Amino acid sequence: MMIKKAKLALCAGVALAAATPALAQDRCPIPTGEGSYADLVALYTEFRNWRDDIAIVGEISDSAEWQGIEDWSDQAVERRRRTIAEMLDRIQTLDVAAWPREQQAEYLAVRATLDEQNFLLNVSKPWERDPGFYVDRMLGVTFADLSVNGDDRALLRRQLQGIPVLVEQAKRNLDNMAADYADLALHNLENADGVGHGHPFREVPPAGVIGWYDDMLARADANSDLRADIINARVAVVDFRDWLTEQRPRITADAGVGEENFNWYLEHVKLMPYSARDIILLGERELQRLWSMHAIERNRNRNLPELQPAANAAEYQRRIEETDRRVREFIVNENFISIPPYINELDTNVPWIVRPQGRNFWEEVQYRDPAPDHIHAVIPGHRYDGVVERNNTHPIRGHLTDGARVEGWGVYLEEAMQRAGYFDDMPRSRELIDIFGIFRAARVPADVWLQLNEMNVDQVIRYWRERVPYLDENVARVDAEIYLRRPPGYGLGYTVGMIQMQQLVADAKRLQGEDFDLMAFHDDFMARGRLPLSVLRWEITGIDDEVCQFWDRDPLP
Structure with a gap:
């Protein structure tokens, strides 16, 4: 990767070594102010209350005077900008260099959350750009x-x-x-x-x-x-x-934020050690890898019958229940991850629907075998992940959620469960895992191209449908809309987050050698909350070759 050589030079000589208590301030420009860790917790709590203290949609006061639907008038926006600028000034005054690594990690995650609001208010501006x-x-x-x-x-x-x-x-x-x-x-x-x-x-x-x-x-x-x-x-x-x-x-304006702004966002909000061009390369490479694996898997299974979708709602429900039982048994028996006692029934993401125009992408996969999406989105994926977070009482880690951490974990699980043996006796289902990965990987360059204004929504839909089996126009359009209109870079978080997750597992295994325990690692990972993966990698392994660059905060372009 070619990104940020000047900043990475700050970390020159930092070996891939065992964990250290914290980063050395002489290598990385960590704030050395007077504020305490308690001040960080107070600031984040204040931010959360400020962010959430917005009028309910359509709310009118008793006097019938309009209070605003998340009032986005010029005056209200300026008040928000002043508030977030003041919070960003305050967070720079804390004595972060004196804190242990876990608290330094939380500092970076909180500052990134503030900068996400900063970017929304000063670059994305959906209230004036997006009907x-x-x-x-x-x-x-x-x-x-x-x-x-x-x-x-x-x-x-x-x-x-x-x-x-x-x-x-x-x-x-x-x-x-x-x-x-x-x-x-x-x-x-x-x-x-x-x-x-x-x-x-x-x-x-x-x-x-x-x-x-x-x-x-x-x-x-x-x-x-x-x-x-x-x-x-x-x-x-x-x-x-x-x-x-x-x-x-x-109306002729572009929707994307442009390359300079997007690179700033990747570094300061996503806390990713990659440029936009790096990420395109990663996504295209992963797309090629998965298509080649899919071709080999299809050849391996060439004499086997194709999976057929469930014939009705009752059969589909039986498949879901059997998948849930089988997944829960597997992840415990195979030392993959534990199931806390508060994890109960988690339902499913894809209900049974008979559509006149036929099944959509998710239904084409899920109705054949619920396992790919159940692993990604139910257990031990998103729903499991969300319940763990809701049971985390930490004042920062129990509330802060990074999108690439959430989606990267979900995509990581798909191939991880395959390699762990879950699909050993389900060869055609392994093909569905490939198809899920192909769609995630195809999102990556398209997500970047949307933000760089190198493709529009219609072009992205065509790009995806040419490369992703089963993909229908409706799912493609909805996903393009989500990843264009959500905070920038959400769509790339699936595959790039998976790559970061795999890097973390590789580092931890190499450092611990034969003492590495996969279940203990996954349980510890979950307990640390949903901070950005680059920060979690440093916190867990002590390897600081990525996070060093994040301390030097640049102003918005």
């Missing part, structure tokens, strides 16, 4: 239970009454819209996403956000006191659709 920022907020209220009473019903009414105000706020603020963002918002206003991410199940999915207001109106009794508010909210949403359609011919 979907408001469309998302228009949608959520439509899923409400209309039978609620008392304070809950009053809140629902205020939320509905807030939608017209939200639309007017959107029209005022959206003065720098990006073309991809506008097209995605218009699509979502009028069309079902074809996936149903977070939507209540409907046999015939409503036609976009506007369709969900129709669904809500159909659920309201003829004499319901909410009908007028639902109708007024729908009128406002249609008006926003019409306004955005009128604006669209004049």
